[in-house]
Amino acid sequence: MKRIALIAIGLILIPSMAIGNSSKGNDLPPYFSWRDINGVDYTTPVKNQAPAPTCEAYALVAVLETKMQYKVGKIYNPDLSEAHLYFYAGGTIKAGYVNIIDAANYLMEHGVPDEGCFPDPHRPYDFPFESLPGWENRTVKIKEWGWVAHDMDSIKKALIEHGPLAICAHLYKDLYYYHGGIYHHRWGRRAGGHVMMLAGYDDYNQCWIVKNSWGTSWGEDGWVRIAYNSLDIAEWYGKGTGIMYLDGVYGNLMPDVPKIYIEKPTIYHTYLFNFEFPTIWRNMPFIQEGAPRIFGAIAIKLNVSNASIVEFYVDGNLMQVDEEQPYEWVYDGKEGLHTIEAYAYDGNGNVSKDIIDAFFI
Numbered sequence: 382m383k384r385i386a387l388i389a390i391g392l393i394l395i396p397s398m399a400i401g402n403s404s405k406g407n408d409l410p411p412y413f414s415w416r417d418i419n420g421v422d423y424t425t426p427v428k429n430q431a432p433a434p435t436c437e438a439y440a441l442v443a444v445l446e447t448k449m450q451y452k453v454g455k456i457y458n459p460d461l462s463e464a465h466l467y468f469y470a471g472g473t474i475k476a477g478y479v480n481i482i483d484a485a486n487y488l489m490e491h492g493v494p495d496e497g498c499f500p501d502p503h504r505p506y507d508f509p510f511e512s513l514p515g516w517e518n519r520t521v522k523i524k525e526w527g528w529v530a531h532d533m534d535s536i537k538k539a540l541i542e543h544g545p546l547a548i549c550a551h552l553y554k555d556l557y558y559y560h561g562g563i564y565h566h567r568w569g570r571r572a573g574g575h576v577m578m579l580a581g582y583d584d585y586n587q588c589w590i591v592k593n594s595w596g597t598s599w600g601e602d603g604w605v606r607i608a609y610n611s612l613d614i615a616e617w618y619g620k621g622t623g624i625m626y627l628d629g630v631y632g633n634l635m636p637d638v639p640k641i642y643i644e645k646p647t648i649y650h651t652y653l654f655n656f657e658f659p660t661i662w663r664n665m666p667f668i669q670e671g672a673p674r675i676f677g678a679i680a681i682k683l684n685v686s687n688a689s690i691v692e693f694y695v696d697g698n699l700m701q702v703d704e705e706q707p708y709e710w711v712y713d714g715k716e717g718l719h720t721i722e723a724y725a726y727d728g729n730g731n732v733s734k735d736i737i738d739a740f741f742i
Contacts, residue, residue, distance in 0.1 A: 409537050414581025414590050415447055415545050423450045424545070424580060425458050427603030429596035431648065432505045432671040434477045436576040437484055438467035439594035440547040441627070442493065443578040445521055448544045448630045457635065461521060465499040465512050474507045481549065481576065482617065485526040485625065492520030492632055497640060497725075497733025503648050503671045504738065513732060519636045524629025528622040531614065536624060537582055543626035546579040548591070550623070551613040561601050563588050566611040574615050577605075579624075639688035639725035639733040645681060646673035646721075646739055655679055669718055672738045678713035681721060683735075688725035696720055714741035 416422045425446040430439045442461045449459045470487035472479025487493075498516040502508070529539040529546060539546060554569025563586055581590035588606040597603040614623045646652055651660045654677040663670065685691055691708040693701040696719055701710045712721070722736045 407534055409534065409541075411584040412582070413537065413541055414583070415451075415540075416580055416590065418451070421456070423447050423456070424578075424592060425450070425460070427592065427597050428463070428594055429503075429648070430463070430501075430594040431596065432503060433467075433474055433501075435463055435467045435472065435479070435501075436594055437479050437481045437547075438463040438470075438472065440576040440578050441481070441484055441488065441625075442466060443592055443594070444545045444547055444627050445488070445493070445523070445630060447578075447580070448627065449521060449634050451544065452630055453634055459521075459634065460496040460640075461493050462496045462499040462501070462512070464501040464510070465516070466493045468499075468510050469512075474505060481547065481625065482621070485523075485627070488523045488627070489525070490522075491517075492522035494519040494521075495636055495638065495733070497638060497735070500735045502720075502736050502738060505670050513734065515731075519633050519638065521630060521632040521634060523627045524631065526625060526627050528617075528620065529624040529626055531616075531622045531624070533609070536579070539624070539626050540579065540581060543628055545592075547576055547625040547627075548579045548612070548623065549574060549576050549615045549617060549625075551615050553613075556605075559600050559605055563606050563608050564611060565608045566613070637687070637729075638731040639727050640684075640686045641688065641691070641723055641725035641733050641735050642684040643681065643721065643723055643735045643737050644684050646675060646679060646737060648673060648737070650674075652676065652679050668740050669738055672718060672740045675714065675739055675741045678711055679739075681710050681712055681723075683708040683723055685725050688727055688733075690726040692724045692726075694720075694722040694724070697722075714739070716741055 416424055430436055442463045445461060446459050450456055466484055467479050470479050470484040494516040498519055499512040529535055552572045552575040553566050554572050555567055578592040579589055580592050587609050589612055591605050591607055593603055593605055616623045648671040649660050650657055651674045685708050691703045693710045718738055718740050720738050722734060724732055724734045726732050
């Protein structure tokens with residue numbers, strides 16, 4: 382078969398065959414999902430990769446985070462750094478993807494630290510990057526990874542035996558407009574490729590249960606149920622099947638470090654004198670895609686835990702230091718794009734950060 386390169390949302394794919402039908406007479410349960418293991422949902426909250434083509438990293442991290450919670454035996458919502466995995470494993474925004482094989486090998490050799498070491502700045506371009514010093518002590522690794530055979534029974538067994546899977550799928554235009562129910566490909570051209578986390582299957586409704594990385598406003602709170610006959614898996618190079626499992630998760634699963642998140646402003650939102658609403662016209666000349674647009678002063682709000690000191694920076698300049706809750710700072714920026722960073726420190730020399738680019742008008 383002749384190879385045809387498809388520059389995708391997050392990867393380069395080659396044509397594939399459809400998933401084979403399930404054989405009869407097996408002992409597999411008719412329903413299985415990592416969202417419901419004896420009543421416990423081991424998956425972590427849906428994230429948003431936009432506007433960068435980083436789906437491979439988001440899918441692999443989603444798999445890891447689920448396996449971490451299952452291994453620990455409790456729900457604590459671990460948050461790993463997709464940006465670290467994407468860029469350190471050789472991904473670039475310009476190329477539009479990171480090779481998922483390189484990313485899996487990186488997880489074996491180096492691992493991935495928590496989000497506080499390298500928060501995703503949600504930029505549609507490449508930039509100089511470096512995780513915080515000491516990130517090597519905050520990593521989660523895997524012992525092995527592998528491909529799953531291209532038939533339904535093998536996929537179902539792998540879901541039960543190995544955990545959630547990373548699936549490389551051909552993407553069709555109508556998936557962008559999915560709002561709920563069982564997705565059947567009905568219209569639209571192939572738009573490229575996409576990587577998502579396969580969390581389960583449902584024989585009653587004849588569908589796969591899939592976690593996406595397009596935010597919670599898409600699909601069923603960020604999830605999609607794809608009909609068995611509409612999941613078009615894309616094969617990878619050589620013997621790759623386009624369905625990957627990860628095994629042997631170990632490392633610093635629960636690092637005792639500060640956690641910090643910038644809750645306001647957020648990407649794809651506009652602020653008019655501190656009032657928030659979704660950005661309507663997203664593609665505007667000279668305004669960075671995804672960057673919140675701010676008219677007037679804004680109260681920068683943080684979600685911080687396990688920290689005693691918080692610092693606010695704008696364009697690399699220290700602007701504010703807080704030593705007690707609530708960690709909040711009002712900023713009225715000059716016109717143009719500015720980078721807002723917040724650092725959280727505990728009393729043991731540990732630090733975490735978050736970052737966002739914001740466009741002031």
